[in-house]
Amino acid sequence: xxxxxxxxxxxxxxxxxxxxxxxxxxxxxxxxxxxxxxxxxxxxxxxxxxxxxxxxxxxxxxxxxxxxxxxxxxxxxxxxxxxxxxxxxxxxxxxxxxxxxxxxxxxxxxxxxxxxxxxxxxxxxxxxxxxxxxxxxxxxxxxxxxxxxxxxxxxxxxxxxxxxxxxxxxxxxxxxxxxxxxxxxxxxxxxxxxxxxxxxxxxxxxxxxxxxxxxxxxxxxxxxxxxxx
Amino acid sequence: xxxxxxxxxxxxxxxxxxxxxxxxxxxxxxxxxxxxxxxxxxxxxxxxxxxxxxxxxxxxxxxxxxxxxxxxxxxxxxxxxxxxxxxxxxxxxxxxxxxxxxxxxxxxxxxxxxxxxxxxxxxxxxxxxxxxxxxxxxxxxxxxxxxxxxxxxxxxxxxxxxxxxxxxxxxxxxxxxxxxxxxxxxxxxxxxxxxxxxxxxxxxxxxxxxxxxxxxxxxxxxxxxxxxxxxxxxxxxxxxxxxxxxxxxxxxxxxxxxxxxxxxxxxxxxxxxxxxxxxxxxxxxxxxxxxxxxxxxxxxxxxxxxxxxxxxxxxxxxxxxxxxxxxxxxxxxxxxxxxxxxxxxxxxxxxxxxxxxxxxxxxxxxxxxxxxxxxxxxxxxxxxxxxxxxxxxxxxxxxxxxxxxxxxxxxxxxxxxxxxxxxxxxxxxxxxxxxxxxxxxxxxxxxxxxxxxxxxxxxxxxxxxxxxxxxxxxxxxxxxxxxxxxxxxxxxxxxxxxxxx
Numbered sequence: 018x019x020x021x022x023x024x025x026x027x028x029x030x031x032x033x034x035x036x037x038x039x040x041x042x043x044x045x046x047x048x049x050x051x052x053x054x055x056x057x058x059x060x061x062x063x064x065x066x067x068x069x070x071x072x073x074x075x076x077x078x079x080x081x082x083x084x085x086x087x088x089x090x091x092x093x094x095x096x097x098x099x100x101x102x103x104x105x106x107x108x109x110x111x112x113x114x115x116x117x118x119x120x121x122x123x124x125x126x127x128x129x130x131x132x133x134x135x136x137x138x139x140x141x142x143x144x145x146x147x148x149x150x151x152x153x154x155x156x157x158x159x160x161x162x163x164x165x166x167x168x169x170x171x172x173x174x175x176x177x178x179x180x181x182x183x184x185x186x187x188x189x190x191x192x193x194x195x196x197x198x199x200x201x202x203x204x205x206x207x208x209x210x211x212x213x214x215x216x217x218x219x220x221x222x223x224x225x226x227x228x229x230x231x232x233x234x235x236x237x238x239x240x241x242x243x244x245x246x
Numbered sequence: 247x248x249x250x251x252x253x254x255x256x257x258x259x260x261x262x263x264x265x266x267x268x269x270x271x272x273x274x275x276x277x278x279x280x281x282x283x284x285x286x287x288x289x290x291x292x293x294x295x296x297x298x299x300x301x302x303x304x305x306x307x308x309x310x311x312x313x314x315x316x317x318x319x320x321x322x323x324x325x326x327x328x329x330x331x332x333x334x335x336x337x338x339x340x341x342x343x344x345x346x347x348x349x350x351x352x353x354x355x356x357x358x359x360x361x362x363x364x365x366x367x368x369x370x371x372x373x374x375x376x377x378x379x380x381x382x383x384x385x386x387x388x389x390x391x392x393x394x395x396x397x398x399x400x401x402x403x404x405x406x407x408x409x410x411x412x413x414x415x416x417x418x419x420x421x422x423x424x425x426x427x428x429x430x431x432x433x434x435x436x437x438x439x440x441x442x443x444x445x446x447x448x449x450x451x452x453x454x455x456x457x458x459x460x461x462x463x464x465x466x467x468x469x470x471x472x473x474x475x476x477x478x479x480x481x482x483x484x485x486x487x488x489x490x491x492x493x494x495x496x497x498x499x500x501x502x503x504x505x506x507x508x509x510x511x512x513x514x515x516x517x518x519x520x521x522x523x524x525x526x527x528x529x530x531x532x533x534x535x536x537x538x539x540x541x542x543x544x545x546x547x548x549x550x551x552x553x554x555x556x557x558x559x560x561x562x563x564x565x566x567x568x569x570x571x572x573x574x575x576x577x578x579x580x581x582x583x584x585x586x587x588x589x590x591x592x593x594x595x596x597x598x599x600x601x602x603x604x605x606x607x608x609x610x611x612x613x614x615x616x617x618x619x620x621x622x623x624x625x626x627x628x629x630x631x632x633x634x635x636x637x638x639x640x641x642x643x644x645x646x647x648x649x650x651x652x653x654x655x656x657x658x659x660x661x662x663x664x665x666x667x668x669x670x671x672x673x674x675x676x677x678x679x680x681x682x683x684x685x686x687x688x689x690x691x692x693x694x695x696x697x698x699x700x701x702x703x704x705x706x707x708x709x710x711x712x713x714x715x716x717x718x719x720x721x722x723x724x725x726x727x728x729x730x731x732x733x734x735x736x737x738x739x740x741x742x743x744x745x746x747x
Contacts, residue, residue: 124623157595
């Protein structure tokens, strides 16, 4: 399943040492190891192989991540959907804001996948000044503290703006997901995590381009991995 | 203690000779002081306590200015008590017995009220007394005057100068000729003789002063709608200056609303120009708001997108009718924290996004029990979500909660459905009877038939196919059952609903 994923970055809880004394020492909460520097609170992604590869074992709870599909509609939303379903269905769930989605989200499918529609808020940017308004809305939503997650579709966002979004996400303790075209992988980005997507039959190939405190590499996910569990 | 006895000797007990004539008072503040009150040793809670406010500087102002300042002072004072009376031109009366505890006693109230006066750059002398007239006289005398108990009132009034009663100069002169210079000396005069010499109205004044007679006061009613205009220091089109000019107006509005425990649903910020017609910036809110800082934030977002024809010279803030607002208790946890509810800041976010993106820019989705993809959902206002949030914790998946949710998903339960819907189905080109969209498409699986809808005139008859394009995307197509059997693309990113938990 994991294609060429280097394993040295796995979380310490999963690694086992032969010496129990060393194990005990390493389990001390004050001890941080280089490979597991990012002990961040996370949302499980819903795909076990992906959780293993992501720093901390899932999508970060506060911070900005980028998902870069080669083309819209290649499974980028489906990749997030199990996590979104889990996030929105908690009793203390905050908003899940979608800023400037390219098409109309189909409510029956979202509800069928387990998303709570009562937590979903869709913000449409006005046609004039679309980019500026959308970036503003993303930053407001991320920084407001009223959102668990903010999904945004941004064609072109300068790195400086993305840095602002990353700071806003940390301020508002929210997960920001920025869907950007594959070409923007060439630009540097301050996002915590950058994930490229390519469709595969019955699934998707996820390439971790950047992963703060985690491993890099590619792995194939099958949709059934989630659907069966 | 012989002063009260003298008064008793000459008491024609019920002798309020005449009540002051008033122009149709609508609401009267009627002190409920019982006649026995002076004999009690401790002040019962039913006895009113008046805070008299005297603003000496107002006497020098023009009548219009003085009345404006007095009105705004009264509006500010409404946070202490609803029972406020104006004593023009330079006095204000607040009945504060029931507010003492909340505002930290006499000292706390005195400090708070002095603070309100200082906000208007006025200095005032304050006095506490069980009757309104005594409170005013005490304040005008300018000495520390604090009488909480009716029993001590007459004694405490005695050293005050008679001029504090604001009687006509000529009368005060005549009293001075008799050697009467203080209120105590006036009270010691025989009642019958006093009334004969100086008029029954003056005797009634003294009775009201000491609490022997009722002293009904007209209650101050602040204007119903908020409306303030302010000239700008210079003509300007600068956003920063216009926002700065807005702040004091909004602060005033915030106090105005707080006194009424109300919020506003609509605000209008008007900018006046030298030549052009005034520019209006209207803010409409989903829920009543009263917080000045929040309103400022929203209005500033609107201002940012406003185009001015020319520099503005004055600005005006008009609020819609105040709407009663239920003040919700704030939670122990902040919204970002574990256990913190998002309700309050959720509303805040909605308003802020709406202010900049437009009133229709925010939407939420709801399910409709229908089998046709176009009719199986609808756009609702986000407030609908807030309403449902207030109830029990919702269940995400099928089942309880929204009735539409259960049945709406049920119709699509064992099917493949797209996550994205095109706004309009897109007509696809065909080659050899097969659809093409930016290249050849490969059809997968069995078609699914969705038809009928005669009841609302949107009858459909379609065979839905799953397809995969050359980029590996999964598409949702349909073919019309009627000739000419056209192909349409309707959705993207398919999801197998029967497999999801």
